[in-house]
Amino acid sequence: MSDRDLALYRKMQLIRRAEEKIQERYSENEMKTPVHLCIGQEAVVVGVLDALSPEDQVLGTYRSHGIYLARTNDPRSFFAEIYGRSSAHARGRAGSMHLASPAHGFLGTSAVVGTTIPLALGAAFANQRRKNGRTAAAIFGDGAIDEGVFWESLNYACLARLPVLFVCEDNGLAIHSPAEERHGYDSIEAIVERFRCHVARSDSTDPAVLSDLTREAISKQRETGQPAFLHFRCYRYVEHVGIAEDFDAGYRTRASFEEWKKRDPIQLVRRRLLEGGVERKTVDQIDQEIERELESAIALAKKAPFPPASDLEKDVFA
């Protein structure tokens, strides 16, 4: 139990601290890419990925620092990409919004809402044909379920019985627009469960809970052949794009933040670790390791060369 919590804690903390480093340094104007932080939301990605095996495929959005770090555990290549350097996997072309690491099964992301959902169907279709038992997960925001492509994808996955997980990471907002201004229904689960699809929902900020629900969904999927839809609620601590708090903007209250903050996923697991008898030192050591890793990743990134102009025209075609 505490081993698992330690692993979950480590991943969430890596993501949290990496993004906090972005917050600290963004005003230096060296990270020339719009950033969509997931601070506060870490439990969803970390919980879901914990339940997947490393061979399973994942697709994300422009808000996918978490997926990248959780999947690759490689802050060096992460910061190299954020700083636009040639040492990064995508050599600076991707920036924050187009992170991917196909070698780690993180197939891709997109800055156009909803667009990676059907890609998971394609990966799942390939898995199905190869009978390799893998699952393909599309992680997307609550805004994505407004788009027709979500419904088309859901319908097809249910029809073709594709081994797909639809993971809605619901922070209650599409930029500044709340769910009640976008949805002509009360409960998305109530609708989706009438497709041939398993459904689970949670408001938990505990990655272990979300991981268990995901695991359960995957085993149901395997048993029945029906895909699963996971609706996990969470809270975005900062503005939609950028690094700052924006509770003064009027579209949400600081009080709602404070409510969620009490259940901050990282503090929650940290508390449980300590209460469960893990020594404070052990946890602090994780923090320090992460600190060192991140600082060294940033330092390395800043020293790495930019791609040469000749790189511009490469790789359009194979």
Next chain:
Amino acid sequence: MSDRDLALYRKMQLIRRAEEKIQERYSENEMKTPVHLCIGQEAVVVGVLDALSPEDQVLGTYRSHGIYLARTNDPRSFFAEIYGRSSAHARGRAGSMHLASPAHGFLGTSAVVGTTIPLALGAAFANQRRKNGRTAAAIFGDGAIDEGVFWESLNYACLARLPVLFVCEDNGLAIHSPAEERHGYDSIEAIVERFRCHVARSDSTDPAVLSDLTREAISKQRETGQPAFLHFRCYRYVEHVGIAEDFDAGYRTRASFEEWKKRDPIQLVRRRLLEGGVERKTVDQIDQEIERELESAIALAKKAPFPPASDLEKDVFA
């Protein structure tokens, strides 16, 4: 009762006979437009339009001869358009697939599946703003519900409480593809009713039944502000596009046709008229009138001039 049935009979027979005239004459190669006949399906359009008032707006598809004739009661301009003549409303530009008659509230059609559904939202939005109490109906096939735009439109109409009727004219086929090969769910009603939407379903081939259901939906819509979704099943007697039967093609059986044929909407109402005491002569007279009207419409169309070449470049812009 028999007055209403006489009116329903007349409309259905007008549509049926008009399309049968197309079948008879299509091989003359003078109607140079693909035709998607609704022979067998007449009860849906006639029933729904019977419940609407003439000020209500309707949008259709490429299979909308029925809407055009029921709304305009004008076979002359219908055949003029099918024959591509300048005497037609759209002066031959529209052909069979793009019929419309805005003056009769029939706002438009489209040969791209699903694409007129959101237009009904726009018409409904205008009605809502004008508080004119009108309803806008989108009539579309079962194939259209596969498309994302159906779900986006449904969601928005339910959210914005638009006075819209979604009418799914379900002939069980998208070209040759049956519902079970396209749907990842068992019942579309079960799903739609979990939106903030009224739902009704019927397999009836009796336009009076469908009209009543539509009327009921409209009054519920007026009471609650929620849109309505009507799922009406029917049977397409001939091939998807063209004039012939195609039971030998293998995608459906003649037996299924025979089953539905027993409940042929026109025969059904005719029988009821006669059983209800309407004289055979009265009914025959309707048939004869229709016959005369149609023959004269066709003769007129064939004599009408084609649009001059100079018409090609007109009306792109206002």
Next chain:
Amino acid sequence: MTRTLSFRDALNEAIVQEMDRDPNVFVFGLDVPDHKRIFGSTKGLVERFGKERCFGTPLSEEAMTGMALGAAISGLRPIHVHIRVDFLLLAMNQLLNMVSNFRYLSGGTLEVPLVIRAIIGRGWGQGAQHSKSLQSVFAHVPGLKVVMPTTPNDAKGLLISAIRDDNPVVFLEHRWLYDVSGEVTCGEDGIPLSKTNVLRRGKDATVVATSWMNVEALKAAEILSREGVEVEVVDPRTIAPLDDGPIIESCARTGHCVVADYDWSFCGFGAELAARIMEKCWGKLRSPVSRVGFAHVPCPTTRCLESEFYPNAVTIIRVIEKKLGLKEMDLSGESFYTWESRFRGPF
């Protein structure tokens, strides 16, 4: 009467005036009424005209475009706003299969008074999915008008005309132009669509530019004029239907032309201009029309490559020097428009 306004405020003024004038005008789209107000261009609307005439939507571009069409043929005058033109790729079916031909197919009985505002251009590492322009795609298909204002005065005047036009108009606004200020007339008059405008007179070469490229072209012209080279800068403003008269006249007179379209050149409006100018100025040009446009690759995020991706004043200067057989000027002392000097991220 004029006063200085930013491009953003000029857009806003046009909308406010038209909404005041005509109760059928309404504005909608994602983020339209939030506190950021589409980079300020929709500010004050919801307060003044209420939620009925200014509202946000779910993320449903295809359906919302269809709804706009339905409202337009019902006598309303929608302005549908998109914070990036790239999102219109989700509505291409409505735009190119429906909006563009609905009037034609109705035999001219329906009118489609619909404005689609969409923001194009760079920001702060926008990358491949937030950097398209797409004017040539919209212009390629008959039935859509396509407008690209450059100056604040044009932003106001052309938007007024677009709103009053009984046809669908795609109105493309460059993100960087939002912060540019200029003299803007106070009145309610629109500037007619499809009237090409000469931004600067010159006799030695013509640059035909669109949107932000006019800013770069004017900068190039200013620098070159110090060397005695007088460049004419011509802004079509409306891409479709195109008023090519002043373009042809200018090119025939100067004998040299650079087309600087803010887009990829291949099969683009840049190609259209070049083909048209060389055909209609046959025998009058002293060099072939040169095209300046984006590198033919997806737009990369990292600044160093992004700077290579976009052409600028320097690109234009070098092309003109070559055309006129001049040697390359030393531009090291010049200050060019860069993000660093003017635009602060993130968007």
Next chain:
Amino acid sequence: MTRTLSFRDALNEAIVQEMDRDPNVFVFGLDVPDHKRIFGSTKGLVERFGKERCFGTPLSEEAMTGMALGAAISGLRPIHVHIRVDFLLLAMNQLLNMVSNFRYLSGGTLEVPLVIRAIIGRGWGQGAQHSKSLQSVFAHVPGLKVVMPTTPNDAKGLLISAIRDDNPVVFLEHRWLYDVSGEVTCGEDGIPLSKTNVLRRGKDATVVATSWMNVEALKAAEILSREGVEVEVVDPRTIAPLDDGPIIESCARTGHCVVADYDWSFCGFGAELAARIMEKCWGKLRSPVSRVGFAHVPCPTTRCLESEFYPNAVTIIRVIEKKLGLKEMDLSGESFYTWESRFRGPF
């Protein structure tokens, strides 16, 4: 070794051969496995390769295109089929925001071996929504290859190469070409993409044509040659990336060029060709490049206007006569390709 095959059967042979060769190839799309088999081009596939490798879909173009992309980056080789290119307007977001740049954004690590087959062209009064070509839209955005075969042999050879290509290829097939027969090689060799082909040699003028317009151009050349005018007909076959070498060579040699792109000209591939040829053949042309294309209106249904909408051999002949200063031939005795003479509706 060759034998006579129709364009339709040539396509079919290419697919069968490639599916035999490579188990990763699969074919899907609306109507693909029904009894009509996409005008016969997918016949036999489901029987031979099973439902796993040949299947229909719901009407969900955007999601199905995304699924194809997902399958392609997972190592499969999808062929996604559309019975009308117009329906791809529902998938533009996937095509232009995703498929076209997914490899580039991955730093070149992902491959996207995806073929999109789509049928273009006329039928029997197809009207404004079933008559687009869209090659210039696909070609405008970097990252997609665009292929338009004219001959049955090219249909087979280019489709083989498209399937084997590790990049996304949009493959556009004209409906009327399906019934054209010609010699087709028996083997398994592909014809390389991006190799322009000269269909007929001539010294007096060059026609650069795409798809069906090559049939019209060859007819025009045949008629003109009886008058002693020798027209060269050049078929780029691949629109993007374009091999313009043979085009430039031909135009520089003949001194006259007509571009006959099967599309609207405005901002189209026709404009690209015209701009490129006039630039690269500077000083060598004796007349400006002329463009022949669709009338710049939505396609009307009625036959008499549809015939005005589409250019044909006569259009090409008249343009060449004008270029060469010839007087108009009497064409009344000629038999041209018409629906009435060859194509019987409805589709």
